[in-house]
Amino acid sequence: MLAEGIADAECVRRVQQGDTDSFEVLVRRHQKAIFNLVYRLLGNYDEAAEVAQEVFLSAFKSIHQFRGEANFSTWLYRIGLNHASTRRKSLNSAQQRHIPLDGTEVIADSAVDPAKNIEHKEIQQRVQQALNSLDPEDARIILLRDLQDVPYEDVAEMLDIPVGTVKSRLHRARQALKTSLAPYFHANRKAS
Amino acid sequence: MNCEAIQRYLSDFLDKNLDVERAQEIKDHLTACSLCSEEMASLAECQRLVSGLPAVEPPAGFTNRVMAEVREAANPPRLWERLFLPLRIKIPLQATAVVLIAVLAAYIYQKEPLQREAVLTVQPESSFKKQEETHNLAPSAAQGRTAPSKSKQVAEETKARTQEFKDSAQLKEPQSPPKAEEQNKGIAGSQPDAPATPRAQNQVRSPATLSPTPLQEKSSAATEAASPRLEQSSPPVGVQAKGALAPVPQPEKENASKDAAAAGKSLLSPEARERSAPSSLDALRSGTVVGVALPADHELAIRLKEPVRDDKATGDRLAPGLAQAERRSLTSQEEAKNLDQARERATQTGQSQTVWVTIARNQYELFKKELADLANIEAESSTPDRHNDAVAKSSNQLRIKVTILPPLASGNPVPSQPSSR
Numbered sequence: 001m002l003a004e005g006i007a008d009a010e011c012v013r014r015v016q017q018g019d020t021d022s023f024e025v026l027v028r029r030h031q032k033a034i035f036n037l038v039y040r041l042l043g044n045y046d047e048a049a050e051v052a053q054e055v056f057l058s059a060f061k062s063i064h065q066f067r068g069e070a071n072f073s074t075w076l077y078r079i080g081l082n083h084a085s086t087r088r089k090s091l092n093s094a095q096q097r098h099i100p101l102d103g104t105e106v107i108a109d110s111a112v113d114p115a116k117n118i119e120h121k122e123i124q125q126r127v128q129q130a131l132n133s134l135d136p137e138d139a140r141i142i143l144l145r146d147l148q149d150v151p152y153e154d155v156a157e158m159l160d161i162p163v164g165t166v167k168s169r170l171h172r173a174r175q176a177l178k179t180s181l182a183p184y185f186h187a188n189r190k191a192s
Numbered sequence: 193m194n195c196e197a198i199q200r201y202l203s204d205f206l207d208k209n210l211d212v213e214r215a216q217e218i219k220d221h222l223t224a225c226s227l228c229s230e231e232m233a234s235l236a237e238c239q240r241l242v243s244g245l246p247a248v249e250p251p252a253g254f255t256n257r258v259m260a261e262v263r264e265a266a267n268p269p270r271l272w273e274r275l276f277l278p279l280r281i282k283i284p285l286q287a288t289a290v291v292l293i294a295v296l297a298a299y300i301y302q303k304e305p306l307q308r309e310a311v312l313t314v315q316p317e318s319s320f321k322k323q324e325e326t327h328n329l330a331p332s333a334a335q336g337r338t339a340p341s342k343s344k345q346v347a348e349e350t351k352a353r354t355q356e357f358k359d360s361a362q363l364k365e366p367q368s369p370p371k372a373e374e375q376n377k378g379i380a381g382s383q384p385d386a387p388a389t390p391r392a393q394n395q396v397r398s399p400a401t402l403s404p405t406p407l408q409e410k411s412s413a414a415t416e417a418a419s420p421r422l423e424q425s426s427p428p429v430g431v432q433a434k435g436a437l438a439p440v441p442q443p444e445k446e447n448a449s450k451d452a453a454a455a456g457k458s459l460l461s462p463e464a465r466e467r468s469a470p471s472s473l474d475a476l477r478s479g480t481v482v483g484v485a486l487p488a489d490h491e492l493a494i495r496l497k498e499p500v501r502d503d504k505a506t507g508d509r510l511a512p513g514l515a516q517a518e519r520r521s522l523t524s525q526e527e528a529k530n531l532d533q534a535r536e537r538a539t540q541t542g543q544s545q546t547v548w549v550t551i552a553r554n555q556y557e558l559f560k561k562e563l564a565d566l567a568n569i570e571a572e573s574s575t576p577d578r579h580n581d582a583v584a585k586s587s588n589q590l591r592i593k594v595t596i597l598p599p600l601a602s603g604n605p606v607p608s609q610p611s612s613r
Contacts, residue, residue, distance in 0.1 A: 020263055020266045023259070023262055024255065024259050028255055031254060031258070032249070032250060035248065035249075039248050040245065048248075049251045049254065053258050057261050060265060060266075061265055127245060143242070146242040146243045147242050147243055149243070171203035174203055174235050174238055174239070177238045178234045181238060181241070182234075
């Protein structure tokens with residue numbers, strides 16, 4: 001039976017010693033975060049599922065290189081960001097990116113007014129579209145900070161940049177996102 | 193701080209990353225400045241919207257799929273497992289199988305003509321004998337072969353037979369009589385001059401020459417001719433000699449006769465005489481040579497008549513004693529004996545026999561007439577070289593080379609008229 005309560009470091013150690021089943025604990029523990037990060041970076045559910053799978057497989061293959069100097073999640077996020085960035089570049093070169101309207105967005109409260117649900121969904125699609133239109137660096141830093149709530153230090157480690165740079169880049173990325181969402185804000189203010 | 197400086201800290205202020213003093217300063221500014229306050233509201237809204245994005249669940253079975261791949265990476269399947277288990281890996285195996293089958297089929301298809309050719313090369317040994325017995329070929333005798341080495345002959349023969357079988361295969365109806373005739377032509381007639389066709393060469397090298405010698409005078413040449421000497425030539429020549437009696441179209445006969453004369457020439461020339469000694473080893477296999485192989489003024493090839501089919505009168509005339517008595521008047525006793533022995537041997541062994549006799553020049557026609565009673569004269573030729581020889585011209589004697597061919601099997605037609613030049 002898999003011990004769900006053991007720390008990432010212990011699971012990693014076991015996996016490094018050949019216990020492949022221990023890696024399943026890590027997968028179950030981090031799959032949702034990795035999948036959401038990748039999904040928001042790519043904006044496509046199927047692509048995200050494929051890339052997230054590659055991320056975990058890649059992590060397993062290179063787990064012997066993980067020395068425990070950072071959190072496993074930080075190391076895993078870095079792998080996820082690299083894979084997602086590579087896929088995003090290939091997707092961008094293949095076709096003009098657009099907002100995925102595949103209905104995968106989950107409305108939090110189904111008891112809410114259906115009109116509100118539609119409005120929420122529309123807002124989420126606009127935000128996703130704005131994220132897709134951002135520079136990948138900006139999108140990554142916004143998602144790490146505002147979506148995943150990753151501390152500045154971890155973001156700096158994931159992106160391999162100083163914390164100060166993370167702050168300035170985050171500020172620049174938020175300004176870019178605000179500009180991208182400006183029409184929405186303008187309409188919202190008019191409506192209110 | 194002015195608005196520009198304040199707005200640089202708005203992001204940090206939003207994340208509560210500023211110290212208390214700086215945070216208080218910005219808070220005061222935002223209260224007073226509507227522009228910066230609106231900017232701050234926009235940034236907060238952006239953050240709220242991003243963080244408000246709903247979490248998306250990974251697809252069902254995501255963990256299992258990941259772990260399946262992880263386990264596969266941990267324990268890579270062996271080669272045979274890769275080849276046989278998953279469909280996407282099986283496809284290359286099937287493609288490889290298809291390619292292999294295609295290559296094998298192409299190889300077999302290319303090899304098939306070679307095999308057919310090989311069969312054709314071997315098969316003719318028996319089938320050719322049948323053809324030679326069934327179909328009549330151009331007349332030829334087995335003697336006088338100054339052929340090169342035996343291996344070369346065999347190679348040439350094989351090549352010729354293969355070519356003939358290829359030709360017959362192209363005709364597509366090898367069994368039909370007209371085509372069979374064409375095959376015969378191809379074998380005996382249409383390529384008589386082809387040096388690579390040993391059959392044609394054998395047909396050509398078959399003339400016999402007679403040289404008359406008076407009985408009263410026994411010149412040294414006659415004595416030479418009378419001395420017995422036996423030679424054998426190869427069995428295939430005997431078979432060919434058998435087939436050589438079959439009727440062929442007249443042009444083929446003429447060609448054969450021309451070539452026969454040429455072959456006779458080679459025998460009569462001094463160089464050829466020297467060569468005839470080693471080549472007599474070949475001759476030992478096909479027939480018997482009675483007498484000394486000397487240059488002859490005439491060569492005669494005779495086919496013994498079949499005793500059963502002859503009428504009584506002819507049979508009487510063929511009686512050894514009577515024939516011997518008649519020939520004694522023309523040839524010496526020894527030569528007559530040689531002739532009788534050769535005739536009997538040809539009948540018994542079925543192989544051609546060659547005899548040299550010497551008769552008087554003016555008795556040549558009479559000698560031929562006597563021979564005609566015994567057998568059919570199938571080929572006759574004179575030798576120009578010998579005629580040009582001053583000594584030969586001055587002599588009153590003729591040296592004749594007689595090639596006695598065994599009687600044909602019943603049913604085979606015998607040419608009634610000898611070809612002569």
